[in-house]
Amino acid sequence: MASKIEMEVELKSEVEKVWNSMRESTTLFPKALPQHYQSIQILEGDGKSVNSVRLVTYPQGISAVSSIKEKIEAVDDEKKFVSYSVIDGDILKYYKNFKGSLSVSSNSNGDNKTLLKWTCEFDKATEDTPNPDFIKDFALKTFQDLDAYLLAN
Numbered sequence: 001m002a003s004k005i006e007m008e009v010e011l012k013s014e015v016e017k018v019w020n021s022m023r024e025s026t027t028l029f030p031k032a033l034p035q036h037y038q039s040i041q042i043l044e045g046d047g048k049s050v051n052s053v054r055l056v057t058y059p060q061g062i063s064a065v066s067s068i069k070e071k072i073e074a075v076d077d078e079k080k081f082v083s084y085s086v087i088d089g090d091i092l093k094y095y096k097n098f099k100g101s102l103s104v105s106s107n108s109n110g111d112n113k114t115l116l117k118w119t120c121e122f123d124k125a126t127e128d129t130p131n132p133d134f135i136k137d138f139a140l141k142t143f144q145d146l147d148a149y150l151l152a153n
Contacts, residue, residue, distance in 0.1 A: 002097075002121050005136050009143050010107055011114040013150040018114045019080045019104045021146060023048055029142075032149040035059065036142050043069070050075055053087070063134055065090040073099070080104040095132065096123040116143055 011018055021028050026047040029037040038057040045052030050072055057067045068089030075082050083101035091098055099121045107115040118139050122132060 002123050003131065004119060004121050005131065005133075006117070006119045007136055007140060009116050009118075009140060011116055011143065011147040011150075013114055013147050014112060015080070015104055015106050015114045017150050018116060018147070019077075021150060022082065022102065022104065023077075026054060029146075032153075033142060033145055036062070036138070036145065045072070048072070048075065063138065064094075065135075070100075074101075091132075091135075092125075094125055094129050096125055098122045098132070118143070 021032075026040045026042060030039050036058070038059045039055075040047075040057070041055045043053040043055055047054055052072045053069060054072075055067060055069050058065060060066065066089075068086050068091055070084045071087045073083045073085055081101065081103040083099065085100075086092060086095075086098040101119045103117045105115050105117075107113045118136075120132060120135060
């Protein structure tokens with residue numbers, strides 16, 4: 001049975017800026033967040049639309065996962081939503097499948113801040129496999145560092 005982890009983080013950057021940076025992550029993330037991303041290569045498609053496949057390589061030593069291949073499953077620019085599934089890479093040693101989704105919206109306070117929601121769904125390869133909390137922690141750090149980068153640039 002699939003398990004799920006959800007996270008919400010409030011960012012100071014404007015919604016459009018955050019969403020555009022997500023859509024430009026192939027080129028932006030390795031440049032803006034080299035501590036998290038060594039490279040992101042487009043293998044199929046344009047890297048932004050449904051069925052695009054990207055190879056994400058992480059710097060050595062930051063986790064047990066050195067690279068993943070992800071396929072974009074859904075994109076809705078109007079609703080600022082994207083979902084993807086991992087189709088290859090180290091992570092599939094631990095999880096039979098792994099899907100992520102992300103949405104960006106204005107928070108309800110009307111103060112121009114952004115609410116970013118990230119969800120992952122997974123099936124553990126074995127009963128002993130831990131929940132992917134390290135991936136949640138990595139995602140949170142990525143979003144916080146991206147926010148700091150966007151505010152500074």
